[in-house]
Amino acid sequence: MYTLVSAPVLGFDLTRMGGGPATAEVLLHALRLTAPALAIMAEHLLADDARAELWLEVETAAARMPTVSRGLDPAVTSRDDPTGDPPAPRAGESNAALLRALQLAPIGTVDALLRLVRYDILAWTWSGTGLAASQEPLASQATALLCDAAVAAYLRDVLSPRTRRRLAAPWISAQRRLPELPPIDLGPHQLAVTALLERLRTVSSTDAQRLTIASDEARAREGVAWAGAVHAASWAAHISDRIRVAASGQLLLVQALDHDVITLADRAGGVWNMLSGAVQAVVVRDLLDEATTHRLLAPVIGALGPAWLM
Structure with missing residues (x-):
């Protein structure tokens, strides 16, 4: 759902999210990264146990976030309703509230965002193809740090402030040491x-x-x-x-x-x-x-x- 080719879809979601502009900033930096940045980023990656704890909350928050593909209620999926129509209002729920929810519901998902970062934006860090594709350890760690920062911004409205800060802090620290980025190419x-x-x-x-x-x-x-x-x-x-x-x-x-x-x-x-x-x-x-x-x-x-x- 999110690819560089379909960036207008990603942009449509981001322009309707509280953390959308910050997510865009992370991705704009990612698009200009060069090989020398990878080692610096890898040095700042959180320890595995700390990341595991934070990503438990990420997964919980992502599951709470309604998307167009599964309806406005996370419990309602498009497979449950083959017509693709939004779910009927529940008792006491106004049409205005449903409209507001529909305006906010993203088309894509956290998983789609992570795939965009790993396999599209950072495609140049991979070698091999298909099941044989792999990254060097430094590239893998740098990718993980970037994913932490991207998801912290993307889920700003549903993550706790503490988790957001802990996920984003390593990227903020790494940026201070990164080589100067080339200008954005338009x-x-x-x-x-x-x-x-x-x-x-x-x-x-x-x-x-x-x-x-x-x-x-x-x-x-x-x-x-x-x-x-x-x-x-x-x-x-x-x-x-x-x-x-x-x-x-x-x-x-x-x-x-x-x-x-x-x-x-x-x-x-x-x-x-x-x-x-x-x-x-x-x-x-x-x-x-x-x-x-x-x-x-x-x-x-x-x-x-x-x-x-x-």
């Missing part, structure tokens, strides 16, 4: 991507209202065609070897929306999808046909103006 259209993100960091309430209206209109007008345009942009990122570039753009978008001006309900209702598609389109703008580019960028240009599009 590809050949970095100026335009950066300008759009900066525009979104400083949106006004009027801008937010326009974005919501543009999102509603685009969804009603474009429908399946819009989804096809997003797929085309994702495919262009894949064939041009810009998957990590595009993923970085999505994670930075999560951080750019770390404010209350664009509400959670609006992000969940379509604004995230519209903005995510625009970021994806700008990253591969030179590879898309005119119709696809227009479909993905026109709603945002209509709402925010064209000044950011360099």
Whole structure:
């Protein structure tokens, strides 16, 4: 469910979580790690017994966290309800409360996040393929430290503060000793991507209202065609070897929306999808046909103006 290719899905979850921007920060660092960092990170990993204790709470907290795939109630799974419809309200539970829960429920899971870190972001630390794939001890320990930090942020709303701090502390300490990271790579259209993100960091309430209206209109007008345009942009990122570039753009978008001006309900209702598609389109703008580019960028240009599009 979470991969670098499907970073817009990850971003959609993170932009609706209290710990989403912090998770994005950990992953943005992870995307830029180099081999010399592994030994430093490994030195800071908690002892096995301490990690085992903390991960017992992680597993308990993750089980309490509802996801779209298993319904709003952790006891209700998609296998129990083959229609995929959300569970009916329980006695005394308002429709508003259910809607709020649905807005917050992530599509992915903790396991999906860990697979993303281990096998996608840190794919370069593995040798061999299939069942024969393995990591050197230092790489394995560095990966474990990074997973601790990522899950501490991802589960911020359901973990105890003490467990969060203990999981995150080794990564914070290691960062102070890591070699300087290379700049975030946003590809050949970095100026335009950066300008759009900066525009979104400083949106006004009027801008937010326009974005919501543009999102509603685009969804009603474009429908399946819009989804096809997003797929085309994702495919262009894949064939041009810009998957990590595009993923970085999505994670930075999560951080750019770390404010209350664009509400959670609006992000969940379509604004995230519209903005995510625009970021994806700008990253591969030179590879898309005119119709696809227009479909993905026109709603945002209509709402925010064209000044950011360099």
